[in-house]
Amino acid sequence: MALTVAVHKLTSCSGCQLAFLNQGPALLSLMEKVTFVHFIEAGLYDPNTPVDLALVEGSVTTKDDLERLKQVRAHCRYLVTMGACATSGGVQALRNMANVDVWKRAVYARPDFIDTLADSTPVAEHVKVDFELWGCPVTQAQLDQLILQLSRGVLPKDDAEKVCMACKRAQQVCVMVTRQEPCMGPVVRTGCGALCPSFGRGCYGCFGPSEQPNGDSLANRFAGLGLQPEEIVQRFAGIHSHTPSHQAQIKRWQQLIVKEIE
């Protein structure tokens, strides 16, 4: 039996859905394994038919997002988050650290027309999540692995090892050791194949925190490289700012900024 799949979108850039529509002829062989039931961008609208797998792209930023998410959970066997927004709140969770009304007024002349919740939150804060695909964007390999495993009746094993591990295996030269680039690799999970270091630049953390991230040590090292507290905050306040381990560093170094002013 082919796996039935629904692809849902909440607040996001639509980039993770592209992992399906952007994979070339492999999509045609994928369609022998799965039956898409609901996938708005691909033209299929049927949100409430029960499916084996619901993939959710996007974070919860409106009341409507939340209502739709509850319906998604009620109509699927496995709910899997697809990408940074659904898994950690995404880049738009940067507003969680600010007053959203002030921000709305900064962008919109008529903020009263804009309906949005104070925070951008991950799906798992609202409903049970069976598996998380980290990444901004997710990769083809992540989706293939998920569908292969689910079609055999099991969930994949989570791989949360660090970018550094993939980087070493690719025999790349460390950009932090050799070029003093502030690289997030030591605290960020791999999945990209250590892409940024392969371009000679530091990792900026698309895939979110790794297993056992030692943020204290890495941030201390950044300070040793000469980064100011504000710059260290910015390294952690990127794509996955709403995760607890990144929040810990943001708060720690923000306190230091205040102390300097005092």
Place this chain on the structure above:
Amino acid sequence: MSEGRKINLKVPFITRVEGEGALALSAKGDRIDTLHLKIFEPPRLFERFLQGKSYVEVPDLSARICGICPMAYQLTSILAFERLFEVELPAHLVRLRKLMNLGEWLQSHSLHIHFLAMPDVFGVDSALQLADSHGDLLKRGMQIQEAGNTLMRLLGGRSVHPVGLQVGGFSRLPTQNAWDNACVQVDAAIIAADQLLQWCAEQSVPDFSHDFVAVSLQGLEDYPINGGDIITSSGLSMPVDEYPQRFKEHQVSHSTAFYSLLDGKDYLVGPLARINLNYHRLPASVRQRAEQLGLHFPSQNMFDSLRARALECVWALNAARDILKEGCPEGPANVDYQVRAGTCCFATEAPRGLIYHHYTLEDDGTVANCTIIPPTSQNQARIEQDLKQAVMAFGLDKSDLELKHFCEQVIRNYDPCISCSTHFLDFRIKRDN
């Protein structure tokens, strides 16, 4: 429509557009009362959270506005900063920027033609339903899409949220192996794109021609992609710096996207606008092929947009081949520059049309404020105007289902990217006799 017929139709989402939006149409007898393209894509407040970030972080963050055209956001911000910092790029880096840009156009256009528009030609809901009956057409489209993705990966590492671009050039130059692979892919896709153009020319197209103003960039010699002045079909020509004086944004209560107007009126950006204004800038061989296939531009028929996209694919692949023929570049991947404070702006042509960025930077390159105007918020007013005229010409006496399908096609002609413009096509028709 028979007297006394009262219909209240609700279809929750318009499918096959990027992002999500709704349409509300209410009609009394043979007259439209209101027709709104409702965009309620939740706001993500990009322009605000970029404040306080270093200019270095802007390209990686602004890319996240859109998963379909991330590079357009990255490159427009980078080119604005390079203008402020007075960075002069060596010719090989300028060519590589264009090559990557062509890749994004190819990927985006092919996605639109095959996954978003083609089901309308065959009267099905989804391209996924065409896999058995028209697998060859889909494979051909995927080949063009893949050629675009290959160019994006060559220079950016991945096609969604690429990582290779930076102020001053690239973080590294491509390898010879990857370059050779791109040459093979582009050569094969050129044949596929020519067949696609022929297929598009053979499809019958309804004629809903009407007057509208087209806006695009125009460079000195080449077909526009990542630079030049802004020109309009109404005869205006202006440097990009004058954009804020002529183009004004406003908000409406039914949308989270801004409406942009030129001197108070709606206008078109995108492939058809570019072709209409720059047809003479296409190489003679590309124009000859179009004419041989019976295609005529300029066109005031938005249903010719599909053909415009296919023609741009042919142009983009030929332009990519010309760059690739010059060989894998050697030399520096980037140049040094001096950060300085000031305001800067730039406009490029994203796959869906003109994109404008404006920044004010502090001494150390921290963003003090910014404005980002994506193509779809510029097209939003135009789409509503087109719908009003086209629905009247199509006939309000048609069934709700026919009207729904027709409106969706009119909207898809613009390939709206609703994620960009700040979520939803939910179709409501209210008839009141």
